[in-house]
Amino acid sequence: MLDNARLRIAMQKSGRLSDDSRELLARCGIKINLQQQRLIAFAENMPIDILRVRDDDIPGLVMDGVVDLGIIGENVLEEALLTRQAQGEEPRYQTLRRLDFGGCRLSLAMPVDAQYTGPQCLNNTRIATSYPHLLKKYLDKQGVSFKSCLLNGSVEVAPRAGLADAICDLVSTGATLEANGLREVEVIYRSKACLIQRDGEMPAAKQQLIDKLMTRIQGVIQARESKYIMMHAPGDRLEDIIALLPGAERPTVLPLAGDKNRVAMHMVSSETLFWETMEKLKALGASSILVLPIEKMME
Numbered sequence: 001m002l003d004n005a006r007l008r009i010a011m012q013k014s015g016r017l018s019d020d021s022r023e024l025l026a027r028c029g030i031k032i033n034l035q036q037q038r039l040i041a042f043a044e045n046m047p048i049d050i051l052r053v054r055d056d057d058i059p060g061l062v063m064d065g066v067v068d069l070g071i072i073g074e075n076v077l078e079e080a081l082l083t084r085q086a087q088g089e090e091p092r093y094q095t096l097r098r099l100d101f102g103g104c105r106l107s108l109a110m111p112v113d114a115q116y117t118g119p120q121c122l123n124n125t126r127i128a129t130s131y132p133h134l135l136k137k138y139l140d141k142q143g144v145s146f147k148s149c150l151l152n153g154s155v156e157v158a159p160r161a162g163l164a165d166a167i168c169d170l171v172s173t174g175a176t177l178e179a180n181g182l183r184e185v186e187v188i189y190r191s192k193a194c195l196i197q198r199d200g201e202m203p204a205a206k207q208q209l210i211d212k213l214m215t216r217i218q219g220v221i222q223a224r225e226s227k228y229i230m231m232h233a234p235g236d237r238l239e240d241i242i243a244l245l246p247g248a249e250r251p252t253v254l255p256l257a258g259d260k261n262r263v264a265m266h267m268v269s270s271e272t273l274f275w276e277t278m279e280k281l282k283a284l285g286a287s288s289i290l291v292l293p294i295e296k297m298m299e
């Protein structure tokens with residue numbers, strides 16, 4: 001039996017979001033023992049229960065207040081929202097933040113040999129998709145009328161199977177489209193995973209836990225996006241070197257034993273340091289340049 005006093009978080013059981021969702025929670029310090037077949041997992045060190053479900057069910061679980069938080073792709077969330085609105089409901093939830101994984105786009109694609117000069121080409125066609133509401137919202141704006149053919153998986157085979165003229169499906173690298181002789185012709189929605197919270201009053205203790213979790217998530221994401229940079233540099237080129245490092249905070253400058261002209265610089269950069277920038281740093285006289293990952297951050 002689930003305990004109402006514990007924070008309930010829904011995440012995808014197995015699929016594109018599950019590893020990243022699990023890792024995010026683990027990096028926030030939540031110790032969960034996820035056994036393969038268990039649909040509910042209990043955190044050992046915090047009052048948190050994890051529900052592992054199909055991603056399609058997560059928006060509903062949050063909107064119906066069955067769970068407190070959910071980690072879900074914006075594409076699935078938006079489709080669920082539009083579906084409920086079409087049924088006359090007014091679903092309520094809050095998006096707490098966008099996450100740094102699950103990036104993909106919902107795109108229209110056609111067979112490679114089909115002519116495409118713009119959305120109007122899709123007038124009176126049949127389009128296979130798992131996202132009929134997002135598709136309709138987009139094509140309605142373009143004034144295009146079409147028939148949708150609802151498929152929950154293997155959407156890419158629809159044109160070859162004679163089920164549809166085009167498809168509207170998720171794309172990341174484009175490899176699935178290419179393997180199926182399809183060409184991406186229009187991006188209709190860009191998505192990432194996000195963290196959502198149910199509407200309504202939250203007991204104070206739960207709210208405190210959510211606030212703590214949000215600070216930790218912020219720290220985890222910020223740390224993943226940041227690098228710790230160390231180098232030795234000529235003391236008279238510091239400003240030129242700092243100018244090459246956008247997103248870097250003011251550096252710590254330390255003396256180098258036995259060398260009056262050079263210093264050691266340490267700094268945190270919010271951006272990846274590319275090889276090209278390292279080469280420019282070297283050209284300015286920097287040496288022993290180290291770029292290190294950061295595990296955790298708190299401001």
Ligand SMILES: Nc1ncnc2c1ncn2[C@@H]1O[C@H](COP(=O)(O)OP(=O)(O)OP(=O)(O)O)[C@@H](O)[C@H]1O
Nearest residue numbers: 012015016017054055056073076102103104170172
């Ligand atoms: N190729 C991709 N690259 C990155 N993220 C993706 C990709 N495809 C999908 N996603 C994101 O991950 C979510 C889950 O994708 P997945 O393919 O695992 O869903 P599913 O097959 O519907 O899973 P489930 O069995 O839970 O219903 C998508 O809704 C989308 O937000």
Ligand SMILES: O=P(O)(O)OC[C@H]1O[C@H](OP(=O)(O)OP(=O)(O)O)[C@H](O)[C@@H]1O
Nearest residue numbers: 016153154170171172173174175176177
């Ligand atoms: O552009 P790509 O990098 O090829 O990725 C796109 C594919 O990824 C997703 O499916 P997934 O592989 O998760 O399998 P599923 O369809 O069984 O959910 C999506 O539904 C596409 O089919």
Ligand SMILES: [Mg+2]
Nearest residue numbers: 054055056057
């Ligand atoms: Mg699904």
